[in-house]
Amino acid sequence: MIIDGKKVSEEIKTNIALEVSKLEIKPCLVVIQIGDDEASNVYVKAKEKACNLVGMNFKHIKFDNNTLESEIIDKIIELNNDKLVNGIIVQLPIDKKYNVEKILNTIDKDKDVDGLTDINCGLLFKEKDGLTPCTPLGIIKLLEYYNIDLESKHVVVVGKSNLVGKPLSMLLLKKGATVTVCHSKTKDLSIHTKNADILIVAVGKKHLITEDMVKDNSVIIDVGINRIDGKLYGDVDFDNIKDKVSYITPVPGGVGPMTVSMLLNNVLINYKKMQ
Ligand code: NAP
Numbered sequence: 001m002i003i004d005g006k007k008v009s010e011e012i013k014t015n016i017a018l019e020v021s022k023l024e025i026k027p028c029l030v031v032i033q034i035g036d037d038e039a040s041n042v043y044v045k046a047k048e049k050a051c052n053l054v055g056m057n058f059k060h061i062k063f064d065n066n067t068l069e070s071e072i073i074d075k076i077i078e079l080n081n082d083k084l085v086n087g088i089i090v091q092l093p094i095d096k097k098y099n100v101e102k103i104l105n106t107i108d109k110d111k112d113v114d115g116l117t118d119i120n121c122g123l124l125f126k127e128k129d130g131l132t133p134c135t136p137l138g139i140i141k142l143l144e145y146y147n148i149d150l151e152s153k154h155v156v157v158v159g160k161s162n163l164v165g166k167p168l169s170m171l172l173l174k175k176g177a178t179v180t181v182c183h184s185k186t187k188d189l190s191i192h193t194k195n196a197d198i199l200i201v202a203v204g205k206k207h208l209i210t211e212d213m214v215k216d217n218s219v220i221i222d223v224g225i226n227r228i229d230g231k232l233y234g235d236v237d238f239d240n241i242k243d244k245v246s247y248i249t250p251v252p253g254g255v256g257p258m259t260v261s262m263l264l265n266n267v268l269i270n271y272k273k274m275q
Contacts, residue, residue, distance in 0.1 A: 003249045008145050009257035016264050017054040027271035028057035029087045030079055034094045035065045044091055050260045065095050073106050080108040086274060087113035087267040113266040124170050131266055136168035138258025139221055148219055151176035156192050158182045159202035164223055207237040214241055220248040223255050
């Protein structure tokens, strides 16, 4: 069965739009972009479109790569203090000359709708309430939507980034899964992937996972987005795997749309907390 992330995400957005329509003051998301990265331009546009669709306010603040770090920090502090702003994100990646950790950690933990500040990462680690990164959250929501139980399942996560692999592993542990995390130093990846009841791949390498690397009737979640000659590919060889497994996400149309919906969801949750 193909997991339809687009459909699930549309349903979530419809529910959010309904809630927002009843609010007198609309929730507001601010996206800070530094530089003019082509992929970032596309992602920021997608966020703007999603906000417009559900009736949220959207503000795009774009700095060029000559901007002083202190100017960016000052702007974030100003937004932290603005009661009409419910979520702040810094679109990544940014130029290496900037201290990305310092910039991210300037965001108030309660407005950190990407869940990337040290405080929110720590809260997730300790299974306490905080804001959680949107892609891992979207994956959990997708699995829940399709009634794919996680308790006692062996879940193999390939990739251990702060954005996807690590926070996802924490959410999976919280759900009672037994989690194996693989990365670039893992020896013989297929030994692990072949044992997975649920395999989640977030690497960024086209078709890293081939048919011989997956277990029959397992569940495959492909987070990878690889843009090659204008076409999108996942990390999983979808065409040759789809008939061997019980569930699989396509690229595009799987995890991707869920990320934006979860971002809107985080903004709305925050808005409610701030009232
Ligand atoms: P990242 O920060 O580059 O992390 C990649 C991870 O993959 C690292 O942990 C790396 O290991 C591991 N890795 C690299 N080569 C490997 C190999 N041959 N075998 C096993 N592991 C390997 O990337 P990311 O930000 O997590 O993103 C991963 C992919 O997901 C990208 O394609 C990105 O575009 C996509 N993505 C999609 C969404 C969405 O909404 N659908 C959201 C975020 C990201 P080390 O840590 O050892 O280097």
